[in-house]
Amino acid sequence: MKTMQYVILGIAIVLISGCGGGEGEFDASGVFEATEVIVSAEANGKILEFNANEGDTLEAGERLGYIDSLQLYLKKLQLLASQRSVQKRMPDIRTQIAATEQQIATAKKEKERVENLLKANAVNKKQLDDLNAQIAFLEKQLAAQRSSLSTTNQSLTEESSALEIQIKQINDQLEKSRIINPIRGTLLVKYAETGEITGTGKPLFKIADMENMYLRAYISTGQLTKLKLGETVKVFADYGEDEYKEYKGKVTWISSKAEFTPKSIQTKDERANLVYAVKIQVKNDGYLKIGMYGEIEISEE
Secondary structure, rough: HHHHHHHHHHHHHHHHHHHOOOOOOOOOOEEEEEEEEEEEOOOOOEEEEEOOOOOOOOOOOOOEEEEOOHHHHHHHHHHHHHHHHHHOOOHHHHHHHHHHHHHHHHHHHHHHHHHHHHHHOOOOHHHHHHHHHHHHEEEEEEHHHHHHHHHHHHHHHHHHHHHHHHHHHHHHHHOOOOEEOOOEEEEEEEOOOOOOOEEOOOOOEEEEEEEEEEEEEEEHHHOOOOOOOOOEEEEEEEOOOOOEEEEEEEEEEEEEEEEEEOOOOHHHHHHHHHHEEEEEEEEOOOOOOOOEEEEEEEEOO
């Protein structure tokens, strides 16, 4: 990549040096580039489907195929079964304590009856004391049941939550087993085919946004004052034998650092060769190709 930039830089400097004031000469030259993305596998296994070919125009988010994920799917089924089992073991606290609550309610009614009989001296006080003791025992038993059942429920809930996290991890791995195209563009290179074994990080294909290309060119220090971000310039695609096609371009980037040529020499005499890299965005009409040479014309206004 750096070698290509040095070649472009050399071409640009020759053209800049040759641009004196004659008609038809350009202000800077460079090469057309595109935003390229190399899509790599995010899972290990055999590619069971990969429906894309070099030259195809693909949409962002388009599913191109998938990598074998049977074992992951079976693991997910196992985790779902374990989760259902855990949920079935969760006790229904209301049902579990209903009997004890009924015993307490019955004992309290009996207590009211005995208290009324005691006022009439129809029973002795020991019966009332026995009922109070029974109610106190039942209430402690109820509190113990609630505490035990709540602890059990909390433990099972945490176990279920841990299984849910594992299921989400499996879902993420299953999602990564799919081959998804990230951007709208043209498939430039296909590195793998259906039936091949791939692994995490191994390139699958390269795609580029060919609709919005840009010309990487180099301008001299003197020209830097004539160009600013967002400015519209004339871009000419070089088709060879003095054949050019004009496009409207927009300056989207200007390097903040100058480059010397040759790079190993940075003396005062070499400052005349100080240049800045720029990027000019161009809407592709289908004729522009990566690596094609191009020139720009900077407005004198």
